[in-house]
Amino acid sequence: MTGPKLVSILRQGSWLIASIHTALDDTQMVLFQQDLIEQIGRYRSRGVVIDVAALDVLDSFGARTLRTMAEMARLRGAETVIVGIQPDVAFAMVSLGMDTGSVPTALDLEEGLAYLARPGGRGPGHRGSAAG
Amino acid sequence: MSAAESVGMREDRRPHDDVAALIPMLRRIIEARVDDAATADDLVQETLVRVLAAAARVEPGMLEPYAIVTARNVVASMWRDQDRHRRNQHRVVDLDLPDPPDQDLLANEERTAVAEALSRLTDRERATLLAHEVSGQDTRSLAAEQGSTAGAVAAQLNRTRARLRVEYLLVQANVEPPTERCRPVLLALSGGDRRRQREVDAGRHLLECDVCARLSQPLMERAQPRDDEVRIPISTDADIVAARQAARELAARLGFARTELTLIATAVSEVTRNIVRFAGTGEVVVELVDRPRRGVQVTARDTGPGIPDVERALTDGYSTYSGLGLGLPGARRLMDEFAVVSEMGRGTTVTMTKWCGER
Numbered sequence: 001m002t003g004p005k006l007v008s009i010l011r012q013g014s015w016l017i018a019s020i021h022t023a024l025d026d027t028q029m030v031l032f033q034q035d036l037i038e039q040i041g042r043y044r045s046r047g048v049v050i051d052v053a054a055l056d057v058l059d060s061f062g063a064r065t066l067r068t069m070a071e072m073a074r075l076r077g078a079e080t081v082i083v084g085i086q087p088d089v090a091f092a093m094v095s096l097g098m099d100t101g102s103v104p105t106a107l108d109l110e111e112g113l114a115y116l117a118r119p120g121g122r123g124p125g126h127r128g129s130a131a132g
Numbered sequence: 133m134s135a136a137e138s139v140g141m142r143e144d145r146r147p148h149d150d151v152a153a154l155i156p157m158l159r160r161i162i163e164a165r166v167d168d169a170a171t172a173d174d175l176v177q178e179t180l181v182r183v184l185a186a187a188a189r190v191e192p193g194m195l196e197p198y199a200i201v202t203a204r205n206v207v208a209s210m211w212r213d214q215d216r217h218r219r220n221q222h223r224v225v226d227l228d229l230p231d232p233p234d235q236d237l238l239a240n241e242e243r244t245a246v247a248e249a250l251s252r253l254t255d256r257e258r259a260t261l262l263a264h265e266v267s268g269q270d271t272r273s274l275a276a277e278q279g280s281t282a283g284a285v286a287a288q289l290n291r292t293r294a295r296l297r298v299e300y301l302l303v304q305a306n307v308e309p310p311t312e313r314c315r316p317v318l319l320a321l322s323g324g325d326r327r328r329q330r331e332v333d334a335g336r337h338l339l340e341c342d343v344c345a346r347l348s349q350p351l352m353e354r355a356q357p358r359d360d361e362v363r364i365p366i367s368t369d370a371d372i373v374a375a376r377q378a379a380r381e382l383a384a385r386l387g388f389a390r391t392e393l394t395l396i397a398t399a400v401s402e403v404t405r406n407i408v409r410f411a412g413t414g415e416v417v418v419e420l421v422d423r424p425r426r427g428v429q430v431t432a433r434d435t436g437p438g439i440p441d442v443e444r445a446l447t448d449g450y451s452t453y454s455g456l457g458l459g460l461p462g463a464r465r466l467m468d469e470f471a472v473v474s475e476m477g478r479g480t481t482v483t484m485t486k487w488c489g490e491r
Contacts, residue, residue, distance in 0.1 A: 025369045025370045025373045026369035026405070026408075056397060057394060057398050057401050058398075060459060061405060088391040088393070088394035092391075093398075095395060095398075096398060096402075096462040
């Protein structure tokens with residue numbers, strides 16, 4: 001892909017922090033999904049924060065893709081938390097009638113990381129030696 | 133020729149020898165002022181000619197200062213000429229392009245097309261139009277002749293012009309409109325009558341009819357560009373983002389709250405995705421309306437297969453692809469007005485409106 005990056009996926013310990021930088025179309029959203037799932041495997045991540053603060057709209061497709069990503073990540077052994085949903089985007093999602101219950105969310109990146117680090121959550125340390 | 137030769141040929145040798153002796157000095161003087169060697173040479177020659185012509189009149193011993201002054205003058209007048217030339221150069225440019233070789237042919241075709249288009253008008257339309265445009269008769273006297281009003285005649289002239297434009301385009305493209313809907317649509321576009329365009333559903337027809345899509349180009353360009361309308365052709369999912377951003381931008385001008393802008397953008401996103409998923413191509417038109425109230429209206433048209441059961445498609449959870457089944461019903465909830473018209477095999481039009489301000 002040319003031009004500025006649409007999405008960045010940063011690694012911090014056993015967590016991945018994925019930030020969306022601009023409005024994504026469907027194809028880019030699916031590419032992002034594949035990219036993220038692949039990186040969860042590569043870095044043996046146990047927690048993922050997806051920052052969607054830059055998304056202008058979370059329509060049914062966008063929301064479904066996020067939910068799919070979270071579910072796929074869960075199946076790969078990583079917990080996902082979505083952060084940065086803007087108030088108006090949240091309002092639109094509710095008005096649209098979207099069921100958004102199953103994926104944990106947090107206000108912003110800080111809260112998201114705190115959520116992952118909570119007692120009983122997926123701590124920042126690496127996976128057990130059995131896996132590594 | 134060289135100055136020395138010309139000097140040598142004179143019969144009275146004395147003063148000419150003096151002049152010849154001046155040449156190296158003159159060359160020095162002029163070359164000190166003029167860069168270009170060829171020009172300098174020319175100026176030396178010119179100076180010599182003048183000095184020679186005056187040599188008989190000049191007092192002995194004064195020839196050298198005379199030559200020096202002459203040389204300076206020659207250089208100065210060259211500079212003056214150059215300056216004048218530079219200042220007036222723009223006047224010399226010939227703005228008229230030479231006639232292209234095919235001009236006659238094209239003009240001829242043009243004439244034939246106009247004549248043919250004129251012959252397709254009714255006699256009355258033609259007579260009135262020619263009386264007004266060619267003979268310069270004003271609408272009031274035309275109205276008096278026809279027992280009508282000036283306003284009515286002007287309106288009739290406008291309709292005639294619109295027809296003439298359409299017929300001209302048809303003649304020039306050498307096509308007959310493929311369907312009986314083509315002419316009314318082209319006429320509505322030509323006349324710039326938006327209400328009429330809606331009545332004949334011009335937007336949909338242009339999506340369906342290639343001939344009209346092509347012919348209507350010049351008619352659309354004619355229309356005054358409207359800054360309260362955006363038209364986005366839809367074919368890939370990148371266009372979904374373009375459409376919703378265009379809608380948000382346009383609606384923002386009406387002073388919608390940020391929340392409402394997001395609702396509009398989300399609804400546009402949903403209906404536009406339907407076009408990409410089910411129809412492949414179509415268009416989204418976003419326009420600002422002010423009747424009955426101020427608001428933003430979105431029309432999404434496609435020429436896809438159509439929706440077999442619109443009622444069911446508007447029900448939550450009905451989905452033909454692995455979506456959430458929220459597309460149409462969701463968009464309906466986000467907007468204030470919502471209408472779907474679908475015809476099997478011909479396509480679907482979704483029209484939705486969000487009013488601005490108090491409900």
